[in-house]
Amino acid sequence: MTKSKFYIIVFLLVSAISFGQHTIETKIDSTKIRIGAQVNLTLKTTVDSKAKVQFPEAKNFGALEVLESYPVDTVKNDAQYELVKRYGLTQFDSGRYVVPKLQVLINNKPFFTDSLLVEVTNIKVDTLKQKMYDIKPIIEVKAPPAAIWWYILALLILGAIGYGIFLLLKKRKEKKEAEIFKTPIEKATTLLTSLESKELWQHGEVKTYYSELTDIARNYIEEAIEIPAMESTTSELIVALRAAAVKKKMTLTQETLESLEKVLKQADLVKFAKSKPIDFEIADDSNRIGKVIVTLDKSIPKPTEEELLQDVRNEELRLKKEKEKQRKRTIRLAVLGSVVAIAAVFGYFVATKGFTSVKDTLLMNSSKSLLESQWIKSEYGIPSVIVATPKVLKRIDNKILPKETFATIKEMQQFAYGTLMDKFSITVFTASYKQEGEINLNTTLEGNLKLWEKQGAQNILVKQEEYKTPEGIEGLKAYGTMSVLNPETKKSHRAFYELLLFKQDKGLQQITVIHEEGDNYADQITKRILNSVEFKKVNP
Known part of the structure; x- marks a missing residue:
């Protein structure tokens, strides 16, 4: 190579x-x-x-x-x-x-x-050309006025009522129509006569005329021959008619089918292709539809006695199902109306009172119920303490005080609502001592803390300050938080407490309120109780 x-x-x-x-x-x-x-x-x-x-x-x-x-x-x-x-x-x-x-x-x-x-x-920001501004303060958004919720409620209720009336009228119309036209052929011929009396195509409304004309024919075919004529195209309808003629043994000629197809195609051209047939063509189409409907009706074999009996049974079953359907529709409408009304009322109260308040009302928050209950103002113990509370305080026996404390007390009374283990409790304690002596309020406070610890309190945080009533009686105020362990359930919760201590001559007076930490309603109750405290000043 x-x-x-x-x-x-x-x-x-x-x-x-x-x-x-x-x-x-x-x-x-x-x-x-x-x-x-x-x-x-x-x-x-x-x-x-x-x-x-x-x-x-x-x-x-x-x-x-x-x-x-x-x-x-x-x-x-x-x-x-x-x-x-x-x-x-x-x-x-x-x-x-x-x-x-x-x-x-x-x-x-x-x-x-x-x-x-x-x-x-990155997109660069030129701080020399673009001025920097402070963050804008929070803007309070005012809730819509209460009246607007009444308007919304009224509109929703009117809408529900209107929908119910619409369904009722529709049902009555269908029932009335069924009573007027006993057979499909009677309905079709009556509607054709009514259509001609309107003189639609004579006044230029050709498209409307053909639409109503073909709807009458399709409705008749759907009701009498039981094929989905209204939702079928022209070609599909002719094919379905041929199949139904064989199945039902109808004496249907090719000429009748061609006549129907011609009118339906003419109607399609008028409705979708903006075709404008001349007057004699429209009149011919009207006559064709009338003849086709009569021919179709005559071609349907007459039912046998057994078939008529079955038709009666089917009609009874249909009426029964329709009645049940109507009952369910009525129930759904009633439920819908109730839901709309409840939602509107709920929205109104949320707008006027706030979501938290409405939620607590529905869930029956115990603290909220106490705050909104009928308060009682009563006098307790010796030396007496006058205080307003949401519930009457009941006398209880105090058996947990140390023996040496009992030895010095002449008379002691304790009234309470709830216990340390509950989410809310009030205690009023009064005592008169046998001998005169200096009562140390700080020592008394420490004694209270030790008693709480014995009952299951842990991690007690204490803040204290001098306190003076409007009447000029001086005392000690202590407040803080603690964890309370329930010995039975072995569960603990955080609690907040406020305690007022007063001494008058040979007497001691003590008011204690303890509630679950973070309970806003309980905070309001506590303030209201402590602000209501009154004493009868003991003369020296």
Whole structure:
């Protein structure tokens, strides 16, 4: 083999390989974008007419999100086709991102695009040109006036009533129509006569005329022959009629079907193609429909006695089902009206009293019930304490005081509502001592804390301050929080307490309120109780 022949063979092989290969051209309209901006990626390849090309489809190309994948554009170039595929990409974080190599399948063989670099930058804010402002204060949004909720309630109720009236009138109309027209043919002929008396096409309303004319025919076919004529196209209706004629053994001629089809197609042209038939054509179509309906009715075989009996049974069953359906519809309407009314009333009270208050009322919050109950103002113990409370305090025996304390007390009385374990409790304690002596209120306070600890209180935090009643009687006020462990359930809750201590001559007076921490209603009760405290000043 000579050198020249060898080079020719190599050239032909290289050419064949080159023509058998495909290249993917990759372009991007910008290599630098702002956060959230779109960059367009374009892939282009040239193939023959028989080649199958599949471009990549994904939600993300690398770290870049695919906003939109556009349809492939095809450009014919002689015997080859140029296919162009575009993608809209973006990224919502600044940085440098790589569009990776993407796989394109050409005749099920993979080819890869070039990788590209895209830089995503932040939006710069020039504080020298753009003034900086303080954060605006919170703006209070006023609730809509209470009256508007009454209007909404009234509209909802009227809407429900209107819907009920609509259903009732519709039902009556259907019932009345059923009573007037005993048979489908009677209904159809009556409606045709009524249509002609309107003289619609004579006054230029051709489209309305044909619409009503064909509806009468379709309604008759649907009721008498029992096929879905109203929702069928003209072609579907003719096919269904042929099938029904065979099934029901109707003596139906081809001429009758062709006559009906001609009128229906004419109506389709009038309604959808704005066709305008001349007067004699309209009159002919009207006559054709009348004859077709009469012919169809005559072609329907008369039912046997057994079929008539079955029809009666079917009608009774239908009426029974209709009655049940009406009953369920009435119940649904009543439920709907009730829900609308309850929702409107709920919305009104939420707007006027607030959601929390309404929720607590519905859930019968015990603290709220106490706050809104009939309060009682009573006098307790010696030296007496006058205090207003939501419930009458009951006398209880105090058996947990130390023996040495009992030895010094002449007379002691304790009245309470609830206990330390409850979510709310009130205690009034009074004592008169046998001997005169200095009563130390701080020591008495410490004694109370120790008693609470014995009953299950833990982590008691105490704050105290001097206290003076409006009558000028001086005392000590202590308040704080503690954890109360229930020995039976082994569950604990956080409680807040306030305690007032007073001493008069040989007497001690103490008022204590304890409630669950964070209970706003209980806070209001506590303030009201402590503000109501009165003493009869003991003369020295």
